[in-house]
Amino acid sequence: MGGLRSYVSKLLICMAVLAVKQALPDRSFTIDYDSNTFLKDGQPFRYVSGSFHYSRVPAFYWQDRLDKMKMAGLNAVQTYVIWNFHELKPGEFNFDGDHDILSFLKKANDTGLAVILRPGPYICGEWDLGGLPAWLLNIPGIVLRSSNDLYMAHVTEWMNFFLPKLRPYLYVNGGPIIMVQVENEYGSYQTCDHQYQRQLYHLFRANLGPDVVLFTTDGPGDHLLQCGTLQDMYATIDFGAGSNSTGMFQEMRKFEPKGPLVNSEYYTGWLDHWEHPHQTVKTAAVCTSLDQMLALGANVNMYMFEGGTNFGFWNGANYPTFNPQPTSYDYDAPLTEAGDPTPKYMAIRNVIGKYLPLPAGPIPPPTKKYAYGVVDMEFTATIYDVLDQLCPYGPILTDYPITMEAMQQYQGFMLYRTKLPQNYATPANLTIEGIRDRGYVIIDQVWVGTLNRVNATSMNITGSEGMTLDIFVENQGHINYGSGLYDPKGIISNVTLDGAILQKWSIYSLDLDNILPKLQSLHRQRNRKMGNFIQERAPHWRDGGYVPSFYLGSFPNLSAIDPPQDTFLKSSGWTKGQAFINDFNLGRYWPRAGPQVTLFVPANLLRPSPVQNTVLFLELERPPCFNQTETCTVEFIDRPIINSTVAARPDETFRDRKYIPEGHDFTDLRH
Numbered sequence: 001m002g003g004l005r006s007y008v009s010k011l012l013i014c015m016a017v018l019a020v021k022q023a024l025p026d027r028s029f030t031i032d033y034d035s036n037t038f039l040k041d042g043q044p045f046r047y048v049s050g051s052f053h054y055s056r057v058p059a060f061y062w063q064d065r066l067d068k069m070k071m072a073g074l075n076a077v078q079t080y081v082i083w084n085f086h087e088l089k090p091g092e093f094n095f096d097g098d099h100d101i102l103s104f105l106k107k108a109n110d111t112g113l114a115v116i117l118r119p120g121p122y123i124c125g126e127w128d129l130g131g132l133p134a135w136l137l138n139i140p141g142i143v144l145r146s147s148n149d150l151y152m153a154h155v156t157e158w159m160n161f162f163l164p165k166l167r168p169y170l171y172v173n174g175g176p177i178i179m180v181q182v183e184n185e186y187g188s189y190q191t192c193d194h195q196y197q198r199q200l201y202h203l204f205r206a207n208l209g210p211d212v213v214l215f216t217t218d219g220p221g222d223h224l225l226q227c228g229t230l231q232d233m234y235a236t237i238d239f240g241a242g243s244n245s246t247g248m249f250q251e252m253r254k255f256e257p258k259g260p261l262v263n264s265e266y267y268t269g270w271l272d273h274w275e276h277p278h279q280t281v282k283t284a285a286v287c288t289s290l291d292q293m294l295a296l297g298a299n300v301n302m303y304m305f306e307g308g309t310n311f312g313f314w315n316g317a318n319y320p321t322f323n324p325q326p327t328s329y330d331y332d333a334p335l336t337e338a339g340d341p342t343p344k345y346m347a348i349r350n351v352i353g354k355y356l357p358l359p360a361g362p363i364p365p366p367t368k369k370y371a372y373g374v375v376d377m378e379f380t381a382t383i384y385d386v387l388d389q390l391c392p393y394g395p396i397l398t399d400y401p402i403t404m405e406a407m408q409q410y411q412g413f414m415l416y417r418t419k420l421p422q423n424y425a426t427p428a429n430l431t432i433e434g435i436r437d438r439g440y441v442i443i444d445q446v447w448v449g450t451l452n453r454v455n456a457t458s459m460n461i462t463g464s465e466g467m468t469l470d471i472f473v474e475n476q477g478h479i480n481y482g483s484g485l486y487d488p489k490g491i492i493s494n495v496t497l498d499g500a501i502l503q504k505w506s507i508y509s510l511d512l513d514n515i516l517p518k519l520q521s522l523h524r525q526r527n528r529k530m531g532n533f534i535q536e537r538a539p540h541w542r543d544g545g546y547v548p549s550f551y552l553g554s555f556p557n558l559s560a561i562d563p564p565q566d567t568f569l570k571s572s573g574w575t576k577g578q579a580f581i582n583d584f585n586l587g588r589y590w591p592r593a594g595p596q597v598t599l600f601v602p603a604n605l606l607r608p609s610p611v612q613n614t615v616l617f618l619e620l621e622r623p624p625c626f627n628q629t630e631t632c633t634v635e636f637i638d639r640p641i642i643n644s645t646v647a648a649r650p651d652e653t654f655r656d657r658k659y660i661p662e663g664h665d666f667t668d669l670r671h
């Protein structure tokens, strides 16, 4: 029955496409190899494009950003299609709201912007697992980004399901899509499997037809282009500001002796990593190289033009030193993370104006920002207080730890629990080589140390037989680039104590999506019982060993500003955790590491008065109100702070040390 339904739906799509085609004047987008140019409806066409990933900006603001891109003089927009954003869990698809890519394509078309589409299946992009769904990691024997049958079976199923949806949006059918990229910088990956590329080529042709231009993108190097290109797919390159554009395009000419020059990713800025300074690229350098390329008649896509945000758990990570990217994807792009035109935007617009007509009319102004001020954050529950709600189906019991993906969880946090098999009166060495990525070691609900995959995979612990040993594990984002792409999470090795393998584990998959109502109920109960319960210290504070806990705050009266406006959530004073606005997972905060200290809160996340808005923190390490003297607050300000870190506190090493009651020495854990 399913097959018949699929056949009928494809037939209907084809009939609709044919009907549209008959109604349309001849539309075409092709390559003229004699004149080294693209032809759009038979006329020479050069695109000046910008990258804007729909998954990184709320649908509420898509039109605002597209309008600003249009007013910058762009005639095209480039976006990835992010597979895991639409199929986080196998067979569960999401094309609604912020995931409604077809709506995004329609808006681009209505704005008069052509679309350069990059459906992967792998897309890199500082996005979790480069856009590949993490459930692929659960398939024994799979080889990512290759002609491996196990991998291609799922790629084929996804593409045969998704690509037909694009047909009405192809330029020849009346839509905005002029070009489609196959894979992504494949020449940079170790498999270098032309059979894979050929399979993808046929998959794209079978679903998109013969008319759309298929292309590849690779760095401008022989080996990269050798492995990344394939006949019948136009080979393009990517490079940043300061490069010798003529020299770069000579590299491209080795593989495309004729045809239009294309830089598919011209870097206007660069990506960030937690614990590293915010990256910027000077406007003058960006404009000089852009001018050079446009003077050569090249087609250029600026990566990024609007960077946006890695909301939720969507950031990726780099390798070989594991380096997760922050929540902000500002990228020092011409439009800020909040969509505001910058001096770089104006300078780029002036360069474009030398080569293309600039649309008449005002440039859309920055969106309004509002400083909602300070919000009290009240301790509400430890993870243990709500473990039943976080893991409603209870733990899975196993002899040895299994990965997060094997537990059919693909993002966020997991709790691994066992019992100490004997007394350890003197320090015993706990080792978890396969901690992916950070692990909070907790004994009988008292934190005793923090492990991480980079430089702290072991520590000493003491305890008595039968005590509960918990490892609360954070997945900080799957590696999105390079040979470390196969990056399962959770605990991917055995756990040993003085060399003995610990067995009999209870593994709790933790779902944060629906925890807010339970926390609000607890919050009300505490308020009723404790009056101003902020003075109440949760049990873990009495023991000194903080455990990951939830803090709730109510937004100040929004009637001050109606409708709500964009704002920035400042997390200074907090250490590391996950922030939620109402029921939306806003992203990770880690001001102790930096460079990001504020989280962008788009206005559409806020509810107008009189509805109460909530801000929820899951603080993993140390809240500002840890000591009796401090209070826990956050502040909503009207500007971003993404290039700073909060000055370390005098007791900054507190969280790097194994805390044990007085009278014991500290074991210093570096991180």
Ligand SMILES: CCCC/N=C1\SC[C@@H]2[C@H](O)[C@H](O)[C@@H](O)CN12
Pocket (backbone or CB within 6 Å): 123, 124, 125, 126, 184, 185, 265, 271, 481
């Ligand atoms: C030196 C490593 C180059 C890896 N490629 C990168 S880093 C920033 C950008 C984005 O990830 C983009 O998605 C990649 O295609 C190219 N690129």
